[in-house]
Amino acid sequence: MIKKLIQKEIKRQNKVINLIPSENYVSKNVLAALGSPLTNKYAEGQPNKRYYFGNGVVDEIESKTKELVYRAFKITSEDYGVNVQSYSGSIANLAVYLASVNIGDKILAMSLEHGGHLTHGHHVSWTGKFFKFEHYGVGIDGHLNYEDIAKVAKEFKPALIVCGATAYPRQIDFKKFRNIADSVGAMLMADISHIAGLVVGGAHPSPFPYADIVTTTTQKTLRGPRGAIIISKKEISESIDKAVFPGLQGGPQIHTIAAMGVALEEAIKPSFKKYAKQVVNNAKKLSEELKGLGFKVISGGTDNHLLLVDVTPLGLTGSEAGSKLEKAGIIVNKNMIPFDTRKPWDPSGIRLGTPAVLTEKKLQEGF
Numbered sequence: 001m002i003k004k005l006i007q008k009e010i011k012r013q014n015k016v017i018n019l020i021p022s023e024n025y026v027s028k029n030v031l032a033a034l035g036s037p038l039t040n041k042y043a044e045g046q047p048n049k050r051y052y053f054g055n056g057v058v059d060e061i062e063s064k065t066k067e068l069v070y071r072a073f074k075i076t077s078e079d080y081g082v083n084v085q086s087y088s089g090s091i092a093n094l095a096v097y098l099a100s101v102n103i104g105d106k107i108l109a110m111s112l113e114h115g116g117h118l119t120h121g122h123h124v125s126w127t128g129k130f131f132k133f134e135h136y137g138v139g140i141d142g143h144l145n146y147e148d149i150a151k152v153a154k155e156f157k158p159a160l161i162v163c164g165a166t167a168y169p170r171q172i173d174f175k176k177f178r179n180i181a182d183s184v185g186a187m188l189m190a191d192i193s194h195i196a197g198l199v200v201g202g203a204h205p206s207p208f209p210y211a212d213i214v215t216t217t218t219q220k221t222l223r224g225p226r227g228a229i230i231i232s233k234k235e236i237s238e239s240i241d242k243a244v245f246p247g248l249q250g251g252p253q254i255h256t257i258a259a260m261g262v263a264l265e266e267a268i269k270p271s272f273k274k275y276a277k278q279v280v281n282n283a284k285k286l287s288e289e290l291k292g293l294g295f296k297v298i299s300g301g302t303d304n305h306l307l308l309v310d311v312t313p314l315g316l317t318g319s320e321a322g323s324k325l326e327k328a329g330i331i332v333n334k335n336m337i338p339f340d341t342r343k344p345w346d347p348s349g350i351r352l353g354t355p356a357v358l359t360e361k362k363l364q365e366g367f
């Protein structure tokens with residue numbers, strides 16, 4: 001029964017134009033690693049320090065995947081520690097907060113309403129309950145205003161500043177965030193979940209060496225399995241490892257870690273650079289075309305893989321636009337726009353992205 005439903009979903013995925021910016025299609029090799037018997041193995045602990053026996057090969061897989069993280073992000077193991085065990089981006093973010101500040105401490109991050117993620121301290125997320133969050137947003141032009149963020153930071157005096165977003169179409173200036181963090185003696189975390197593939201492919205500036213901690217999911221522009229990577233300055237990497245396991249998780253999913261390794265092997269190839277650049281070019285083109293048709297594109301365009309469109313001038317809500325598009329075979333997600341007067345369940349906007357459609361084309365070409 002489930003097998004039949006999987007076949008049905010494969011058909012659906014093959015039929016639609018997927019413009020959800022947080023989704024992508026993994027290669028056959030990533031899929032093979034995910035579906036491999038590595039799923040049978042328990043491996044609590046770190047490479048060469050496990051609670052279970054029989055982990056010789058697993059140790060090699062996890063160590064190799066970590067090595068690939070260093071290569072992909074052009075950093076060294078002298079400066080940074082890497083953790084590839086988080087089951088998801090949400091767990092990775094919570095692990096970082098628990099390891100880097102005390103419960104109840106102040107954290108400054110981007111608000112969900114302006115493009116941040118739930119795990120950036122939204123009140124419905126446990127992150128927002130465990131820590132005292134203050135939020136910054138974008139200006140009326142839809143761009144981050146670094147002077148305003150610096151002012152909020154000076155008043156709030158956070159222990160940690162989070163930059164990075166889930167619905168922000170512009171480049172993030174990590175150096176400016178570093179300066180703001182330094183001006184108030186805070187640590188800086190960059191959540192690059194959305195743009196990791198662009199960073200690795202050279203189509204977005206890197207958060208290194210500016211951020212003390214970088215988190216990323218691996219399933220989005222990086223074109224890997226569902227999971228997350230945490231990269232942190234050496235001084236805190238051991239605490240982060242402990243926050244992931246045993247703090248929040250049990251055994252790591254070795255099949256996922258292997259699939260991450262395969263995705264990273266693909267992402268360090270020269271062809272991935274072309275992919276990342278083309279994803280951005282396609283998003284820019286889509287934005288220009290939509291503007292030409294009279295659509296209101298938030299911030300006036302995009303520098304990355306996604307764009308936010310206000311659909312209310314068409315007499316539609318985000319939900320209505322999304323379901324009409326689905327009927328036409330185009331899949332998007334509804335999204336709040338900055339200063340939205342509507343509610344998250346039926347907001348004013350839709351979010352569009354170009355990573356998955358380009359991968360689909362590449363898969364057909366057998367990348």
Ligand SMILES: Cc1ncc(COP(=O)(O)O)c(C=O)c1O
Binds near residue numbers: 089093119165
């Ligand atoms: C910026 C950002 N951080 C964290 C996450 C959480 O990732 P996950 O869905 O793997 O928990 C997401 C997912 O959308 C995200 O966009």
